[in-house]
Amino acid sequence: MSFFEAANHWLIYVLVSIGICFVAVFSLVSMQKSWKRARAKGWSNEKLMGLVKMTVSATIVPSISIVIGVFSLVALLGIPWPWWRLSVVGSLTYETMAADMTIKAIGLDLTRLAEAKAEHFVLLMYVMSLGIMGGMFVSPFITKSIHLGSMKMKAGDKRWSVLAGSIFFTVILAVFIVPIFLNFRTSGYIQMLTFLTSLAITIVLNRIAVGKWAFLRNFILAISLVLAMASSVLWSAILT
DSSP, X not given: OBHHHHHTOHHHHHHHHHHHHHHHHHHHHHHHHHHHHHHHTTOOHHHHHHHHHHXXXXXXXXXXXXXXXXXXXXXXXXXXXXXXXXXXXXXXXXXXXXXXXXXXXTXXXXXXXXXXXXXXXXXXXXXXXXXXXXXXXXXXXHHHHHHHHHHHXXXXXXXXXXXXXHHHHHHHHHXXXXXXXXXXXXXXXXXXXXXXXXXHXXXXXXXXXXXXXXXXXXXXXXXXXXXXXXXXXXXXXXXX
16 A cells, blocks of 8 residues: 555544544533533623634634645645644644654655655654654643743743743744754755745735734734745746
8 A cells, every 4th residue: 555545545534533523522512611611600691702703713814824734734645634633733834844754764755755655654643643742741740830930930020031932932943944954955945945935924924014904913824824835836946
């Protein structure tokens, strides 16, 4: 069995459907319990419905970029696996990086998946799942202490809380961005140019999204993602 036959196998569809249905039911049950608890605390139905509408509107816009991410991963990993990963846990950046590292470990790359076999897809699922599960299991034990520590920091010198947040995001950027520039000789200039294009688009949109155009801030991620992917096609056509 080939890589893509395994990636689009009916069993993967069934397992992913079961998992997504479980998450959906769990979310509905949690919402029902939260609604009852809020009513017991004296919240009116009108206030709760307003909160629901605000939450839905704030959730749909960021989901656009996730849907785009699913479409971009489908060409590499089949339909059910990206559907599961980006519906429940994971991000486009992590999924692509984990998949790329796994495929390179077996001597291939993401452009040569047609040469891979079914066991390679199983290995890819294993690596992508195992790599992100650590945070899910550790978070319940350390999140509270981290949150309380950050609250104490904010209550004291606020400059330290700002510095800590800046360092945190700088580290995340370093993990994903530095390899792009360090490995451009092997991965090519296209990845680096695509990143720089995305960065430029994001900066321009942030400049534009002020005043009456402030609503664009909700779409910056989605717009940057779409235009960056389009630029990658352009860079590929120019450089290859």
